[in-house]
Amino acid sequence: MTKQPASPLLFSGSDWNFATLARAYEAIEAIALEELKLNVYPNQIEIISSEQMLDAYSSVGMPLMYQHWSFGKRFVFEEHLYRKGLRGLAYELVINSNPCISYLMEENTMAIQALVTAHAAFGHNHFFKNNYLFRQWTDANAILGYMEFAKKYVAKCEERYGTAAVEEILDSAHAIMDQGVFRYRRPPRLSTEKERERARERLEYEEQTYNDLWRTLPTPMGSADGESISKAEREVRERKKTLNLPEENLLYFLEKNSLVLEPWQREILRIVRVIAQYFYPQRQTKVMNEGCATFVHYYIMNRLYDQGKIDEGTMLEILQSHTNVVFQPDFDDPRFSGINPYALGFALMQDIERIATDPTPEDRDWFPDLAGSGNWLDTLLDAWANHRDESFILQYLSPMLIRKFRLFVLSDKAGDNFCEVASIHNERGYEAIRAALARSYETGANLPDIQVVDVDLLGNRHLRLAHYIKNGILLDEESRDATLRHVRRLWGYDVSLAGIDATTGETRYERSTTQMAE
Amino acid sequence: MPNFIDRRLNPKDKSLGNRRRFMRRAHEELKRVVKERIRSGRIADIDAEQGVPMPARGTDEPTFQPSRSSGQRQYILPGNKEFTPGDRIAKPGGGAGGAGSRAGRGVAEDEFQFVLSREEVLDLFFEDLELPDMIKLSLKETVSYKPRRAGFATSGAPTNINVGRTMRNSFGRRIALHRPRRSEIEAITREIETLEAAPPSPGTGKRLEELRGELERLERRRRRIPYVDPVDIRYNRFEPQPLPNANAVMFCLMDVSSSMGEREKDLAKRFFVLLHLFLKRRYDRIDIVFIRHTDEAREVDEDTFFYSTQSGGTVVSTALEEMLRIIEERYPARDWNIYAAQASDGDNIAGDSERCAGLLNGRLMHLCQYYAYVEIIDERETEIFGATDNGTSLWRAYRTVNEAWPNFQMTRIARPADIYPVFRKLFSRQPTTQQRK
Secondary structure (H helix, E strand, O other), X not given: OOOXXXXXXXXXXXXXXXXXXXXXXXXXXXXXXXXXXXXXXXXXXXXXXXXXXXXXXXXOOOOOOOOOHHXXXXXXXXXXXXXXXXXXXXXXXXXXXXXXXXXXXXXXXXHHHXXXXXXXXXXXXXXXXXXXXXXXXXXXXXXXXXXXXXXXHHHHHHHXXXXXXXXXXXXXXXXXXXXXXXXXXXXXXXXXXXXXXXXXXXXXXXXXXXXXXXXXXXXXXXXXXXXXXXXXXXXXXXXHHHOOOOEOOHHHXXXXXXXXXXXXXXXXXXXXXXXXXXXXXXXHOHHHHHHHHHHHHHHHHHHHHHOOOOOHHHHHHHHHHHHHHOOOXXXXXOOOOOOOHHHHHHHHHHHHHHHHHOOOHHHHHHOOOOOOOOOHHHHHHHHHHHOOHHHHXXXXXXXXXXXXXXXXXXXXXXXXXXXXXXXXXXXXXXXXXXXXXXXXXXXXXXXXXXXXXXXXXXXXXXXXXXEEEOOOOOEOHHHHHHHHHHHHHHHOOOEEEEEEEOOOXXXXXEEEHHHOOO | OOEEEEOOOOOOOOOHXXXXXXXXXXXXXXXXXXXXXXXOOOHHHHHOOOXXXXXXXXXXXXXXXXXXXXOEEEEEEOXXXXXXXXXXXXXXXXXOOOHHHHHOOOOHHHHOOOOEOHHXXXXXXXXXXXXXXXHHHHXXXXXXXXXXXXXXXXXXXXXXXXXXXXXXXXXXXXXXOOOOOHHHHHHHHHHHHHHHHOOOOHHHHHHHHHHHHHHHHHHHHHHHOOOOOHHHOOEEEEEEEEOOOOEEEEEEEEEOOOOOOHHHHHHHHHHHHHHHHHHHHHOOEEEEEEEEEOOOEEEEOHHHHHHOXXXXXXXXXXXXXXXXXXXHHHOOXXXXXXXXXXXXXXXXOOOHHHHHHHHHHHHHHHHOXXXXXXXXXXXXXXXXXXXXXXOOHHHHHHHHHHHHOOOEEEEEEOOHHHHHHXXXXXXXXXXXXXXHO
């Protein structure tokens, strides 16, 4: 008998084992690193069962999480849907950590395992490691260690202070988790010592430069009344300065300044805040993250097929799964539930490749630098590193793509009983659609803008929050009141929320916890 | 080379603790809802096969949410087919929503309802209720036993000898003690016979002598080592296993004479329904016997019991006699847990109440696990009778029964709202009867 030449196929059939997984991984890695020039964290691939996937779902995708009933609620909910067959489970789940952990489901066929390895272990992994938001705001090296600390800390608190007390704090902290992130700046990192040093220096400087002459200057208003007002105003300004107001991060403010919290309660607020901040970049880059992963798996799988490493059957299975993932139903389709981030992200990135290699005259007008340069990979690598959804769409959404999706803008005014079509995919509409779509992905602008504006620590300790109303969008009253009660619990004294129109400055509503019956 | 880890064998229920926390939170809320339902008096709803949706209260997670009914928004939607700028699309249903709610991301999680089965509702409903202690006691002292095989014993009745086991022991003993086999003895006997038959020769005499000695020894040995020895014998051992009595019969006795109006019947029915629900959870099988009486008692079906009217006088003892007859005929107290609930307005023909007490004291209370007497009175009468032990003739007569028997309970009901508290009182974990004694 003659010896059969070794098959070039990485695997055949749908069953997988660890040998085929490793073979496929190596082939994928070669393409990812050499051809796509990806830069990834070391990978850790874990095989889990469906129940473990449900577990992971319910703990917001973290491998370690403190215990709270709301995760149980999510679990019961997901399980309910899954058991009824209303919703399938994801093929994979990936965690922004170093090493990058990807969970693969044991039920997947080998073809899907290969697809998912390329998608998660290289696509998402590269994005996590290189995107500026993740680099700035999250610490992939430390997150697992921190979560372990958080879990143990919360468990210890429960042991010492009782489950009910800890649950109360967590309930309240979860309620303002969305207002628990720094959107524009890092928290001040000054140590208390440095701060005191600064205060002392300032005082010294004031003493040195004291000049009695200043006192003799007439006040600008010229009247006693005006002086008192300016004095009160000055006090308010002084107070705001010492407390660093206004403050957009409610959790941070309460953690640092609340008058009723015990140290362990502050630590729990901090844990919730750190987790909120950790997930904030993911919310801002959903389209890009999924687009990057989808683009990477699509490229790698096609390359594997070209190299003869996977057979037609496998490729068909992969293509079918890929098509499902990037399916975008029309707005009037019963399956429609918003724009599919996989579809949009993948289309945008493919479009970049097309513009770079095969541009139309229109593309040359819109993207003079990119069109025909042939250098799609560098453009993509640069975009993955330096954009978030909003800026990416604003930069790269081409008229061609708008036509392909047949996007249109519908403007909706409360009170009218109709919606008006504002723009469609025509020459006049492209820019408007692109801007509107980009705006809809700006997380910071779409969450209600609520800030701490004033608090009188020496008086009645009333905490004043302001909601800057954009486009006249108010808050849902029921959940607003319930959330305010949570803020009150953390602050310990009365809290009020004023709705201020961001453009006119006019106060639209004011709500205080004193008005609410407990 | 990546690091592959197989996590499939890790413990599965990582979020079990969370799930338990959630259930506990939901549980408290559900208990509240169920209790509210009882209070509002819709017992039929609980009896019916239907789930109770979980209210969101207590398990909602409020956050600052933009309100749907204010402001201006822009939706970017794919799949434009016919629209041009300026087209107006009517919002379905007038106000907000329409394209807006469709464009918004799914909010399914908030609409999530947690459906309880009927069993779970009942469990919540009866959570703090317990069968009175003495009833549980008599449940443990079950009267029927069933023999159950429980290994082997060295003593017992001859009918229970386990032949297989006995013969195995015997065989082992015979091998161990070298009991001579029949074939050995037969071989020697045959040799002796051949030698005896053969003409004598010098060697034969001595050989015969030897053989006879050997035969003698073997026979002696055979006698000394019996084929079956008493030590070999094993008996099948039987253990009497107490058989929990899982059957219960509930007797509903009601006065249907003209003095019992619709209101009284309705109250009585509610009490019976509660009792039935309660017993149903405890026993595998439960029969209900409806006995209604005027001046004569008859067993009837449920519809007749509650809805058909009959006129006549009132002789309560006839119902008790009918109950006794049925117990003797169909429900021997050995096999059945007997519960009885009697509802009446307390009217009785003169002299009969004492007879009723006699019947109860003498015979019925020996048979019953529990006997509840509910007197349905007028709301105005509560003020008169509420605090005193005075009352109708039946009430006074039953007082004596109540004092003698801890498993006899009596109480008065005037309003639907009374039923549940009364029921709780009758079946609370700490029966008041114990303290009264």
